[in-house]
Amino acid sequence: MSESYLYIHLETVTNMILSYGISMNDFVDAFKQVPEHLLLLSDVDENEMIDPHTGFNVISGREDILRYLLNPKISRKKWIDYKHTLYLDEITPFEVSELLYLGHAYTHLSSPFYYKLANQYVYLELPNEMTKVYYRHLEDFHRVLSNTITRYFEAHNFQANFLFKRHVIHYVNLDNQTLNAIHELLVDGVLFDFTAAFRQDDQLIVPLFQLKHRFVPNDIAWSMTSAEKLGTLEYNREVQQWAVKLQA
Template identity: 45%
Template structure:
């Protein structure tokens, strides 16, 4: 799979994000406050902390959760957060069965946000480095996306492209700009870092419209059917981002 791109598809009914190129590191870096507890969906590790009521592994405490997120050996991750351990004891057999289905089928039967658990997130690793995430508050996703896009830019662009070589000082992307991309996300958008260009003091990141709802794509991400509909532009001289729209009709057709 290509490491020089970020793919985002948004399903607005359940606040589901299907993505590629957004790492666990991006997710963890964007959180202002870590969850108190994680409930890990099967397979179960018998040597790790285990909740006897659900039969699932748990991770609790800021330090332990940070370690879990930063462990590069854990490629497959499937979890949701919960507020208090006491809440797990209140889950019914039906709700536990729904969690098993969530981990097995990588999709929800009912709402992915459980009243008893008070979870804000569901994180599901998929094959080929794709990830499904559910966000109770969609604004949290835009914070994660900001971190991911900045990281890809900093990793892709040579030092000589940055003014005074201040690679680490790239400004945050205004969430208003990222929310403007929501109509494109609904059908699938691709940030093509392999085609990043430098024009005077501006770095241009092409954004392609894939028009493939929840389609798991292969290595051929870009072909003649994909259209470049916008560019995310970083002006280094003022350290600000802007969105340059190329095809207004694509942005207008999914407005709701």
Template identity: 35%
Template sequence: MRDDFVYIHLEPIANLIYSRGLSVEDFLRGIPRIPTHILVLNTPVNDNLSIDNHTQLNTVSGTFNIRKYLTNPKADHVSWLDYSRPEGLDELLPEEIAELLYLGHMHTHYTTPFSYKLQNDFVFLSLASKQLKIYYRQLKNFYPVLNGSLIRHTRQSFNERRMFRRYENFADIPQTLLRQLTPILSSGIIFAFDQAFEQEKQYRIPILVVKDNAQSPIYRSRTSLYTQATQVAVLRYNMISGHWHLVITDSSAFEDDQFY
């Protein structure tokens, strides 16, 4: 099965979400609005795109053009940040441009990833093998993205097990339910669609907490993530009522109250 798990890891201080299984389409559909301007952090620059004279980086403007560019299969591994003040590009100091280049090349922040001159809400870093690192100025904007991805995976997982009885209209997952997962996001969690099953008209998706091995999640294999991962909850969808429920099976995993 393709894309049979979703992995989420939160670095709370930086509002950074590292993920596997989320797509650029999930992101664009989930955020409040598509940006009107983006600064592409990839180098070398693409001569087919506009080039900002000050930063010497590519820019794309207009929501239609941005969606078309980011969802183009040929535009793989594109990293970018949005900006709301076009004049802010001209105000960037050399060291600030250097920080942007560092962000695009090393896929991590040197200082803050959010520029008061650019007023960006996101930094989107595309890594290999469908891995994403996304900085959110407001973490609340992550949960609709997660909702869309989980619905997509649920639909795919459920229907791949059936030849005739397909089900398409999965309801959205309430934001209040997804926010209940916040205390365990910093440990790293797996939505194990490879272990999902239907029972008594309910579709059940195990949620596992990943065991820390002091290695960055970027370098961990699927086997490494699953090894000694423990189930702490089940995301359950009632096929009759169309309601989602979170069933916590290990309450001790949720006792971290640093977010409240």
């Protein structure tokens, strides 16, 4: 289903984004600043650096962190960033147990944002090909969302069916008005259906759906049986403008 469907659900209390189709590259390319330290919530690798106080693997240095994040051979990435190495020594046994639970159960017990760690993210790749990310600041997610949507439009390219294969379309980043309009829909979950995308004059149009059932990555036909069309996401390639148009 690569570049066919994009699903995003926002949980507003903890700024949690549950998604299918957002890549690590989309996420990394949205960084204003690469984290300086990561504490890995995955199974401990005895051959890698281990923090003696918490018992978790850690990675420090932005080059090593980017190498880890962008390594396609490492599956099921689970991590939390932190600001200062010295603050790890102040993590309590209870907080360690919370972090263990976060990595094991893929959900938080209390707040996923820790004062001592000053973390901006919690990143969890789930067993079902979906990803759960907690964002301290949702504007960081908006940059990720813009990266993802433009990538989908570029990958789909609207060319195979519209006979302009040699014409390259350059997409501008999504503007704040469009991002805010999408944001309002995400609380109930939104499926961007690129299999039903089409061109109408200069408009490139992708239908948006709200699902009545839980999104299932490997069974999209079942997921769509009771989907409600919300509207469309449109890109005017002539004036390079995005728009969300909702059903009347």
